[in-house]
Amino acid sequence: MGRLIEIGPFIKLQRTKQEMTQGELAEGIVSLSYLSKIENKKTDASPEIIQLLCNRLGIELIDGVDTDLQKKCKQWYAMLFDVYDKKEIIDTYKDLQALMDRSINDSFFLFEIHKIRYYIILRQIDKALSKMNELSEMVNSFDNDHLYYWYKFKGNYYSFTGEFNQAMRLYKMAEDKINQVDLDEEEVADLHYTISVTNSKLRNTLEVIDYANKAMDVFQRNYNFIRCAQCHILLGISYRRIDMYDKAIKNYNLAKHLGELNKNKQVIQLANLNLGYAHSKIGNTEEAIKYYVFVIEEEDDEAIKIKERLASITSLIKEYYNIGDYEKTKEMIKKALTILDLASDDHYYQLYYYIIHTYTYALNNEQEKFRALVTDEFIPYLKQHDDHSNLVVYAKMLGSHFEKLGKYKESVKYYKLANSAYNELINL
Secondary structure, three states, rough: OOHHHHHHHHHHHHHHHHHHHHHHHHHOOOHHHHHHHOOOOOOOOOOHHHHHHHHHHHOOOOOOOOHHHHHHHHHHHHHHHHHHHHHHHHHHHHHHHHHHHHHEEEOOHHHHHHHHHHHHHHOOOOHHHHHHHHOOOOHHHHOOHHHHEEEEEHHHHHHOOOOOHHHHHHHHHHHHOOOHOOHHHHHHHHHHHHHHHHHHHHOOHHHHHHHHHHHHHHHHHHHHHHHHHHHHHHHHHHHOOOOOOOHHHHHHHHHHHHHOOOOOOOHHHHHHHHHHHHHOOOOOOOHHHHHHHHHHOOOOOOOHHHHHHHHHHHHHHHHHHHOOHHHHHHHHHHHHHHHHHHHOOOHHHHHHHHHHHHHHHHOOHHHHHHHHHHHHHHHHHHOOOOOOHHHHHHHHHHHHHHHHHOOOOHHHEEEEEHHHHHHHHHHH
């Protein structure tokens, strides 16, 4: 357990879990003010008092390491690392929580910190935030192991909510702890992969390539081909962004091949989605459509994430609209609206809402609704999120809209915005 003074936060957490007031716990043992000092680590209580408080809470104070419990915790942590079957993760968590509720032990802090990751996997984001807030009062009791996972899982939270600058700051703090903790090389590679993903979100292209290659070196040594495939997709995205399309397509195809060898539909379809983007960028519309259709054909497969489906279907809306196939555009919009309902709680919902409705109004020639949505809501949203890539597309679309109406002053304004966004994009 280490220093007895660190027992205070454990007692406070167990008390609040049991919905017991400080008065109820303190009665007949210590004064209310003294209990408050124990819980807030302002005094070092005697072992006798600590034992009496634990007895009232109905928990055992284990001195030293409970190796059996530690082993069970490590098994659960590994499930969270590889994202096993969710039912197995939940069942193991319940068994562990029952053991934790009966004792105060050395595994306590690490178990509580891993709950942040657990709630994110289950998409219980409010619970993840509550756990972060609860544990923030205990941070000064954390050792380096605790701090590493604290920073990493908080980074996971901010990645999930789309706050990538905040996520990157936390991932780099976790990286600074690597030499002070005992981690296996796959755990370090996972952090490097995560940093690469976050750099990709922030369009730090050279950093993406650097960290993806670092991670892939380890995954290759350990024959972890699915993680290699994920790295190839990141590399492909980076090469596409710097107009190295041959290299991008090569990496996507490598990822798809590894996905097929391992029968991993999620990797296969992520590769298909990105192959669609690459072919669209170089003007191969038929090829782009082919790859996007591969993704949406798997609509009943739970392995294909909602975000990937929305990305593919909105890309098809753009492709069909641009080649004048308005029947197919309508068909895709109808499908997209159904999928959009499933994403109503996710941070990317708003982006796809705007894309779908922009094309709906354009297709139906609802000029005022189109203008109001794109100028008053969509363009400001893209500016706020520094989404220069989409800003180029929709500012040009708006410029073309005003040009057709003979409103040349407005048209020039949005063409200039598109050029400005493009310059921002190539300078990132």
